[in-house]
Amino acid sequence: MSLRPHFGPCPLPIQHYPQVLMAHGSGGRMMHHLIEQMFLATFGNEQTGHHDAACLDLSHPHIAFTTDSYVVSPIFFPGGDIGRMAIYGTVNDLAMAGARPLYLSLSFILEEGLSMETLWQVVQSIRFAANQAQVAIVTGDTKVVERGKCDGLYINTSGIGSIEHAWDISPASIRAGDAILINGDLGRHAIAIMAQREGLAFETTLESDLAPLARAVLALIEAGVEIHCLRDLTRGGLATALNELAQAAHCLVQLGETIPVSESVAGASEILGLDPLYLANEGRFVAFLPPSQVQRAIAILQAVDPDSTPQQIGVVEADLPPSPPPFWVKMHTPFGGNRILDYRNVDGLPRIC
C-alpha cells in the first residue's frame, strides 16, 4: 500500500472561483493569489521568493540536471497521480545518474475550467512526494491555456542533484560479464493506468509501482557497491531500456528465462495483448555491476525496501556484437532457444507518464 497524501482545505476561496480561469495565468491579481496562496504557501522555502529564479549554494560542484514533462492520463490512478509522478519521475532520473536529488523546479500548464479542488489535490500530492523524496521545490511557473488546449493539467519538473562520488555511472562503464539486477517485478504502472482508463476490474486492485528510487541507489553507492550503470524502466519498459544501454555501450545483453511479473500483470497483459517486457514502470530500475557485487547489492536493496524483490535477470555477454549487430538484447526461452528483444516499431501506450 502506498502512502496517501493528506488533503487540507484549499487555501483559495473556491466557493468564488471553483475553476481555473484564464486570468489565473495572465499576470494580474488572480495569478498572484494563486501563486502566493496555493503554490508559495505550500512550497515556499528559503530559496523561493519574489524572484523568477532561485539562488542556490551548492556544496558539490559536480551535478546532474534533468527535465521531464508529465502528461499522464488519467491524472489520478491506482497508486499515484500526476503530482507524485512529477516528483518521483524527475528524482529517479537524477538517481539513475548516481546523484542525490536536491532541488526541483515546478511548472504547470493548466486548462481553463480545471477544478480548483483538483489542482489543490495535485499540489498537496506534490508536497507529499517532495517531502518523501527529500527535495525542495525552489522555483516555478504557471501558464493557463484555453478550454480544450490541454487535458486538465500538464506538469514539468526539472531537477538538480549532486554527484558525490567519483564513479562514472553511465553506459560507457558497462563491461563484458556485468550482471544485470532488477529491483522488482515489471509492468504495474502501465497496467494500473490502462485498467483505470479502460474501466477494467481485476480481482485485486493493481497499483502503479510509482516510487522514489534515490534512497536505494544512494544506499548502494554509500556502501561502496561498484555500480557501472543504472536505468529506470519507464516508457518502453525493460526491453527498450536494455536496447538503449546495449547500443550505447556496444555490447550484447543476455537475459535469463524468468523475468519477474506478478500474476495480475501477467493476466491483464494477456487480456490487453501487451508484453510486460515493454510495459512502463515508475519504480523499477536495472543496475549493471560486476558479478562479485550482486549478493551485497541485493541485500542492500532489500534492507532499504523490504517490499522489493531484487534479483539478477541477465548478463552482459563476453563476446562483442557482430557489426552491424542484428540485435542487442536476447532472452532465453523455456525451449532452449533465444528470443530477440528489439525496439518496438509502433508501440507503447500513450500518455503513460
Place this chain on the structure above:
Amino acid sequence: MSLRPHFGPCPLPIQHYPQVLMAHGSGGRMMHHLIEQMFLATFGNEQTGHHDAACLDLSHPHIAFTTDSYVVSPIFFPGGDIGRMAIYGTVNDLAMAGARPLYLSLSFILEEGLSMETLWQVVQSIRFAANQAQVAIVTGDTKVVERGKCDGLYINTSGIGSIEHAWDISPASIRAGDAILINGDLGRHAIAIMAQREGLAFETTLESDLAPLARAVLALIEAGVEIHCLRDLTRGGLATALNELAQAAHCLVQLGETIPVSESVAGASEILGLDPLYLANEGRFVAFLPPSQVQRAIAILQAVDPDSTPQQIGVVEADLPPSPPPFWVKMHTPFGGNRILDYRNVDGLPRIC
C-alpha cells in the same frame, strides 16, 4: 531587424512521416529516431548523451535555477517564435538574478498531427537562439499528446546560471532614493502577438522586442555598476512588475510623466483598448540602482546594444508607505497629479508567452 535562424532541410524523412504521431512519444523506434536524428543531432554536446540526466561540472557553486513553460499563440509571430522565446525567456530570468546563463533543459509537449516541418523550424530556431545566448542545451524530454490535447506544441525550458559576484540582486536590496532605469520602449511583444492573432495590419510591421538580456546585465555587473534589483517586464508589463517589486521591498515607486512607447504601439493600444504599462515585453527590463550609477549604466547599456534606448523612468520614494498601503506605484500625470498603478484584477492577454 532581428536576425533570422537559418533552416536546413529536416533530417527526418518527412515525406514518410510529415506529422508527429503518437508513436513519436511512446518509447519505441520512432521516438528514438526523432530524438537522435532531430534533437541530439541539433543540440548534442559533450554533456548530453544516452542518459536521462546531464552531468555538469560547475566552476561556481553559487547558482541561479529557473523554469518556464511556453504556450505562446501563434507559434510564429513578427520578431520571434516559441522556440526563440523558450530560450531567451529562460536566459532572461537567469540574467535578472544577476547570473550568467550556462545550461538549459528542453522539454517538448507535441500534439499528434503537428507538422514535422513546423517542429523542425522551431528546433532550428532554438539552436539559433541558444547560440546567440551562449547557452548549451544539455538535457531534454519529449511527450506527445492526442490531437486536440494541446495546441501544436508547448515547450518548457529550465536553466542554470552561475552567480559570479557577491551582490544580492533582489527586491531586498532596493533602497529609498534608488533610480529606476528601463532599457527601451514598452509593449512591442504583446502588440506584435495581438496584431498577428487579430489579423491587424499597421503601417509599419511591428516586431516583438524578444531578445536575450544577459549580455547587457553582465556588462553592467562586470563594469562594477552597483545594481540593487533587476526585473524583466513580461506578463503584466511594467506596472505589474513594479507592484511586485515595491511590495516585496516594502517601498513606494514614483514614475515620471513619460514612459517610452513607440508610436505604433501607442496607436495599436488605443485601437485595442490596451494600456502599454501593462503589456508584456520580452526584451525589456528595469534596473534599480543608486542615482550616482545612472549615467554609467545608460552608457554601458547603449554600448552593448546601440538600438536600445535606456533611460530613467522613476525613483523609489524616500518615504515609507503607510500601513496598510493604499498602493505601491504611482505615476506623474501631465496635469500635475498622480495616477495610481495597481495590479489589474481581470486582465492581461492570454497565451502571450
